Amino acid sequence: MTRVRKTVGRVTFVGAGPGDPGLLAVHAAEALRRADVVFADAQVSPAVVALAAAEVRAVEGTPADTAKLLLAEARNGLSVVRLVAGDPLADEAVAKEALAVARTVVPFDVVPGVPVGVGAAAYAGVPYGPLRTEADISDAAALDYESLAGAPGTLVLTVPAADAQLLGEQLVANGLKPDTPVTVSCGATTTGQQTVTGSLGDLELAAVGMSGTLVVTVGKAATQHEKLAWWEARALYGWRVLVPRTKEQAGAMSERLRSFGAVPVEVPTIAVEPPRTPTQMERAIKGLVTGRYEWIVFTSTNAVRAVREKFEAFGLDARAFAGVKIACVGEATAEAVRSFGITPELVPSGEQSSEGLLADFPPYDDILDPIDRVLLPRADIATETLAAGLRERGWEIDDVTAYRTVRAAPPAAEIRDSIKSGGFQAVCFTSSSTVRNLVGIAGKPHARTVVACIGPQTAATAKEFGLRVDVQPESATVPALIDALAEFAVAKVAEEREKAAAAAAKKAARRR
Template sequence: MNDVHNLPGRVRFVGTGPGDPGLLTKRALDAIAVADLVVHDRNLPQQMLEAAQEHAGDNAVFTVADATSTELIKDLITAAREGRNVARLLTGDAYPNATAQDEIAAILDTEVAVEVIPGVSYASAVAGYAGMPPGGLRTLIDVDDVSQLDTTTLAAAIANGTLVLTSDVANLAVVRDNLRATGIDSATPVAVTGDVTGETQFTATSTVDTFVEAALGFAGRVVITIGKGVEDRNRLGWWENRPLYGWKVLIPRTKEQAGEMSDKLREYGAIPCEVPTIAVEPPRTPAQMERAIKGLVDGRYAWIVFTSANAVKAIWEKFAEHGLDARAFGGLKIACVGDATAAKVRSFGIEPELLPTGEQSGTGLLEVFPPHDTILDPVSRVLLPRADIATEALSAGLQERGWEVDDVTAYRTVRASPPPADIRDAIKSGGFDAVLFTSSSTVRNLVGIAGKPHARTVVSVIGPHTAETATEFGLRVDAQPQHANMPSLVEALAEYAVALKKRMAEAPVKQRRGAKAQGPTALRFRS
């Protein structure tokens, strides 16, 4: 039997597209997943690199292609001969890249197996994301060596349809001069798109004479569109027209906790930044939780009431310690204060029996919680696992309804360490366009470890109690959803952004000197 590591590997050249990881094809993801070695250029967008690292195997090695072309080709061949699968990541599509073509040709001259996996080109991405379809007859030119631009070819392309050039931003002046040499009308519309499919993609529309100046602030590869497609941008563009496009949004939670919220923000075009303000630690003494788990197993409780996802996690971790699973909830009714907590319960394959129908809070849960019936409820006790800083209102309300309550500290919340200095400065100076508060403690702790958000920062809170705390700290509450859950919180911010944009368009307000307007910070330098 042959050792699998002695079998020959192969080199897969993977086009990754311009930058949005969502454009990676399934075949590209499969190539990354089976790769032992991932080789990428230094200019691969950070979000693309992170996506590749997420999909790669645990033992995959990532390295930057800093060697000379000859040395790199040798390294790729050697790795494949050693039985390693190699993923060579290329920005955009593979074949417009002259260097990649040389690498592919050199490896094909050996016995090493090669695959070339197409990626979305810059030109195709701009057509879709910026809303500039090139039409039936178009000329696409990838400019690696600007000295090879041919005036005759450019003139024919402009005369016959749409011309789309992909070039380094440093070459724009030379491209402009070549366009002028074709005799094109200097007032012909030109669109330049930078950071293609990225978080700050921006399309500047100008003319042949002015597009170089319009592209100031752009970096790296840009796409220049000349022709019919430019006229379509206003009616077909969508990527740059999303409600929160270019907004930097601060989320006072860990990346793990903010996952759903961050994904939703990205859908709306925002740039989320997670800053932990609370660290969750086990209770100082485990005795209470140990007795609670034993009581669950022994049938001591009629209900368990979860007030947070952290409480669900704490109970589940205790189950794991004792070799228990969801069956330990058999015969027990489960109540949750809101959708986010219920979602955490469902993630373990359990459906809660009771949630608030109105306000998603302890108060809302009490409105629908049944009173204890001595005949119908032979077990009269409720388990309430919570944080050490939780208020007594829910416990008191349950007792008023005739229930005996075991109010157990399931976890402790402690203030997290302060964020880096640049984050603290951005919070206090208006570097964030919005902040999303998901609880009163996130308000208190953010102000405690990083300072009070700037007055221009839009404040969106998840519910009335959080709003009260924000107001107590002198913050203006701009947005609050009707339903206290993460998706609704993000949607409330998006609705505020749409209304703000409409107000500014209808009645632009002249800012006093030194004042900072609300709006997308990430795009302000290009306005």
């Protein structure tokens, strides 16, 4: 009789870094996606924890207790990830867990992470250099301050906020000068990061108002913070920006907002549903295949998606568009068409709107155009501007409902309160329906909220609802909208600085 040996899983110790999920190693992100179970420290950033596809359990107890849990799951054939803030083997307790696993037959890996201290220092713009001393201080009272104060180079110290005063006092008492430059950071590498400069003798004052784990850099390198503070200097740093789009549509916008330091909050205002009856769309798809249309005009990414889904349902692919010219109302819609493997013939050269498309759309020519019909698949609430303009140019129109837009459910009470009370620094509207539906389900944004609209029609609708439109890009695309918002923020900061400088000069003149 042959005995089947039970398959043993694997334990992977993964460094989560200081907080920003963008700092994860590729191997770390892959391990989180593949894991059957994840054991995470409480200090790991929620943004990193959210990348795990499996159940995430909190770690409690001694290193021996944790090792037993890891081994039990691995012996059941599971892929286990032990997720640790910073770098795994820089943590003494985690090193003990790894040694316990190493004493068994269960295989294990270690994926290094960016240490919390140097990660925070880099995001604070402190060039800590090759000669440095790093210390993760969990017990400030038991630290060898004499050795620490005598260490060469920059000190990069991770310490609880409650121990900041003791740290400063003891370093000064053991030989460092009170005027030694320091930076203090909390919320390291997140959009909540805050960095303050000061001197070692006043370390307690520099850390006022900060909580949690602090990263303190001590030495001349700290004086470079003001020049190299790239993370907190981004145009929209710390701005909460309301993104009234569905989660599927908000991805590119939210990502671009994050690149400028903003905190996007996605609030769906519309839901996209199929037409009440599929007959119209089925007839339109058949017409595409049989050569009924000269043009198909897409006015949104949703319309592209609706046609593509019908193609897939009928077993068709991009070849069904052979002989049909494709026009798109804007670059975002054109990109959705290109992802289908097709290059559109017409995208507006000027304003990316129905009017812009009509300005470039050719009139029907009974000699050059063998077919006089245009397919216009769009939302059930679409305006007549485009269809009427095409008819004026001599085209016959099949105006087909490709999808329905319905108002989404109201957001949570906390979000509604933030919208009305000015809890958002900005809101980005990408269509007239997002304006109407946001006001309908959550109320009007507060007067101090910056209103950014993607194009003239959206801006006109916002003004109809009594909103002040602050930002409107020249090109009606999501990237252009976010870039324009960032430029607005930079100009606003510059204006506020000029006012502050003028007020200070006026005050000084009065004193003289």
